[in-house]
Amino acid sequence: MNEISVQLHSWLCMQRECLPLAVRADALLRALHACPEVRQAFFLRWQASTAIYSHEGNAPHLPPGFGDPLQASDQLLFERLQQEPRLDLAALRQLPCWLAGRVRRAGLNHGQALALALDEGQPGLLLIELQEHAGSDWLGLVHQLLLAVLASLPQQARGSLLLGSDPQPSLLLDIDARPLQLNAAMQALLGEQSLALVADLLPVNAPQLVRACLQQGRAIEAVEAQHAGQVLMWTFMPDAAEQQVLARCRPATAQLQAEREAAKASRLYRLITENTTDLISRHTPDGCFLDASPASWTLLGYWPEVLRGTLVQALFHEQDQQHLVDSTREALEQDGYHTMTYRIRHRDGHYLWFETASRAIRETYTGAVVEVVSVSRDITARVLAEENKRRLAEVVEANTDLVLFIDPNGHLTHLNPSARHALNIEDQQPLPPLEKLLAPSDFQQLQRHGWAAADAAGVWSAEVRLLPQGPRAPLPVSLVLLAHRGRDGEHYYSLVARDMTERELREAEQRRHQDELAHTARLVTLGELASGIAHEINQPLAAVVNYASASQRYLKALGANPEAASKVAQGLERINEHANHASEVIKRLRAFLRKGQRRTQALDIASVAREAVRLCQWEASNWQVTIDEQLADNLPPVYADRILLEQVLLNLLRNAIDANREAHPGHSSRIELSAAEQDGQLCVRVWDQGPGVVQGELEHIFTPFYTSKAEGLGLGLSMSRSIIEGFGGALEAHPGTAGGLCLECRLPLLRGEDAERLVGL
Structure with missing residues (x-):
């Protein structure tokens, strides 16, 4: 009820102050809406010119009535209310008037229409719809009260304590x-x-x-x-x-x-001025310091109060003073704005590079420059970086290595002179696609691995061949791909290629010399095995002679001995068998002595090892040494030259035989030869039962000309290690678990592209 009374009191004050009718109507409706029994309320003013009731105020309006609006009339309702100031909504809905149609369309059923004039001489109508459960008898008392209040309002002058026309709430x-x-x-x-x-x-x-x-x-x-x-x-x-x-x-x-934003801006300006790393300063037109921000201490070593009254040109480098003063004064006079880069002296005596933007403050009427505001920053690091970049560019252009720059999309953007010369690309000639400069397999390797590895680790390298334009031969290079990122997020790549033609020639020459040395070593080895070889050849030859003699005797007795023919045939078969055996021995020797370019191929290590055992088998038997072979038949293949690998294994076996002969003269001994796959490599081990080698001398045994034999040259193990390392493997020595020495040869198990590339060398 307090809200209703306040609303009614406010309406009465507005009514007394004669505020606009719409304002008073809204206040009255607001007071009625505060009553819980009232569902809706509308105030309508009678318009005599059109003979209809129209809404007043900002309250929701009733919907339009039925029929032609030009024929609308509420005259009958107006006359009815003159006789009967209160009318039930049910009765109103039955009248043939425009407002009755509007009430029916709005669905107003329960309530009353009250004749009420808020202005003298200006009839009006107050429609009140009640809640369904509420009775309507009390509306009569409300109507009487409103009429009495309106009739009893004092006719006082406007201007009470609560001014209804006050524009402020x-x-x-x-x-x-x-x-x-x-x-x-x-x-x-x-x-x-x-x-x-x-x-x-x-x-x-x-x-x-x-x-x-x-x-x-x-x-x-x-x-x-x-x-x-x-x-x-x-x-x-x-x-x-x-x-x-x-x-x-x-x-x-x-x-x-706005005030808070202004205060915030003021605080922010002060915060920036006091804490920015840039120097903000004010100057007279001739360059004298009026004020400076605290950054002057950080940048120049001077506090602001020390700089006040100092000419800024006194801090310039002597080579820049006059030029800077003249150009700055002229630019500020004409344009009002000037930016310059110069050297300025620190309090400690060294010079810094500064970039300063200055703006002229002019007198309002004359336009004369009365003050200059400047913002300066230290760009020493940037100038030095640009200088380093310039020097680096000079190095790149003068570099004898090929340097190619590539954008993120894989397109060539720049080639240094060495690259253009090597690739036969003229200065004005458009750059070809990168894939035209690489062999297909090399370009696929770059696409699959290069870009991703460079992005992840910053660098990727490979041995490839570049394809120059025109009829030139492919160029073998050592390629390094570098990924670069600038401070501004710029992303690009560079390819640095070093010509490996001379290195390949040197390596080929070195391989030729090594092959010559290996061939000589094989000759020496065969010389040392001469007696065994002679025995292995003489034995089948003696058998051939014996079988030939016996066959001749049987031929003479063909008529007397019916079994002579079969004996002759049997003898010829034995002669053929032993002759083939001697031939195989000669073939093995010739293959072992073969001289020519190395031929890398997939090899069964068990087969190569057994061939080496056969070559030294007579020497081992002569010294009562048993070679125990532990070679599986399903070992993965290795890629090497068969003769060179066989020579290495023969060297290891003969060294083991010599070691056993020295440790067990006149007694039987044993050598173990094994091969197994381990950690992606094929390991071949030769264990002997010799005296062994002390720990400090293990590495020296692979040094050229280092030997413990009185008649030895000391080149066998050194050359063997070089051969194995040429295949990408390693040869090492370890003390045996039960004494003696273990020589371990590790060969890589190459598969896929790597194997194909190695075989093609």
């Missing part, structure tokens, strides 16, 4: 800060909200402010309150006689935001 509060009246502006601020929202609009300490205002007898201004993102600034004015307070508010959101 205003409230009349009692001593407990409860609202008594509110003006139209406050009604508009509240909108459709309940009067209870007023408490949310007031400052949180409104009761204390009201009491303080009345007790102290003074106005309290600029009290801030916030609600729903809005800021309201309240003023409380006391009325001591009535013990009431007029509270007026104004929206201050935009103003406070």
Whole structure:
């Protein structure tokens, strides 16, 4: 009920102040809506010129009626209300008038229409729809009360305490800060909200402010309150006689935001000025310091107060002084803005590179320059970086290596002179696609592995062949792909290629010399095995002689001995068998002594090892040495030259035989030859039962000309290690677990592309 009374009081004040009819109508409807029994209320003003009732105020309107609006008329209803000031809505709906159709369309059933003139001589109509459960008898009392109030309003002059025409939202509060009246502006601020929202609009300490205002007898201004993102600034004015307070508010959101933004900007400007690494300074037109930011100490070693009154040109490098002064003065006079790069002296005596942007401040009427504001920054690091970049560019251009720059899309962007010359590309000639400069297999390798590896690790390298333009031969190079990222996020690549033609020639020559040396070593080895070889050849030859002699005897007795023919045939078969055996021995020797380019191929290590065992088998038997072969038949293939690999294994076996002969003279001994796959490599091990080698001399046994034999040259193990390393493997020596020495030969198990490439060498 408090809200209803406040709303009615406010309406009466507005009615008394003769505010516009729309404002008073909205206030009356707001008071009626505060009653829980009222569902809807409408105020309509009679228009005599058109003979219809039309809406007044901002409240929701009824829908239009039925029929032609040009033929609309509420004259019958107007005459009926002259005789009967109150009319039930059910009766109104039955009248043949325009408003009856509007009421029917709006679905208004329960309520009454009350004749009410808010202005003298201006008839009006108040439609009130009630809740379904509410009775309508009390509407008669409301109608009588409204008519009596309107008739008894004092005819006083406008200008009461609560000014209805006050453009600012205003409230009349009692001593407990409860609202008594509110003006139209406050009604508009509240909108459709309940009067209870007023408490949310007031400052949180409104009761204390009201009491303080009345007790102290003074106005309290600029009290801030916030609600729903809005800021309201309240003023409380006391009325001591009535013990009431007029509270007026104004929206201050935009103003406070602007003030706060200005204060924030001021703080930010001060914060930037005091903490920026750039030097902000003010100067007279002739260059004298007026002020400087604290960055002057960090950059130049001078505090701002020391610089005041100092000519800035006194800090310039002597070679730049006059030129900078003249050009700056001229640019500021003509354009008002100037940027320059120069050297300036630090307090410690060294020079820095500065970049300064200056703006002229002019006198308003004459346009003369009265002050200069400058912002300076230290660009020493940038200048040095640019100088280093220039020097690096000179190095790239003068480099004898081929340097190619590539954009992120894989397109060539620049070639240094060495690259253009090597690839036969003229200076003005367009750059070809990168794939035209690489063999297909090399380009696929770059696509599959190169870019990703360079992005991840920054570098990727490979041995490839570049294809020059024109009839030139492919160029073998060692290629390095580098990924670069600039500070601005720029992403690009560079290819650095070193011509490996001379290296390949040297390697080929070295391989030729090594092959010559290996061939000589094989000759020496066969010389040492001469007696065994002679025995292995003489034995089948002696058998051939014996079988030939026996066959001749049987041929003479063909007539007397019926079995002679079969004996001759048997002898010829044995002769053929032993002759083939001697032939195989000769073939093995010739293959072992073969001289020519090395031939890399896939080899069965077990077959090569057994052939080496056969070559030294007679020597082993002669010294009572048993060679125990532990060779599986399903070992993976290795890629090597068969003769060279066989020579290495023969060297290892003969060294083991010599070691066993030295440790066990006249007694039987044993050598173990094994092969197995381990950690992606094929390991071939030769264990002997010799005296072994002390730990400090293990590595020396592979040194050329190092030997413990009186008649040895010391080249066998050294050459064997070189041969194995040429196949990508390793040859090492370890003490045997049960004494003696273990020589371990590790060969890589190459598969796929690597195997194909190795076979093609």
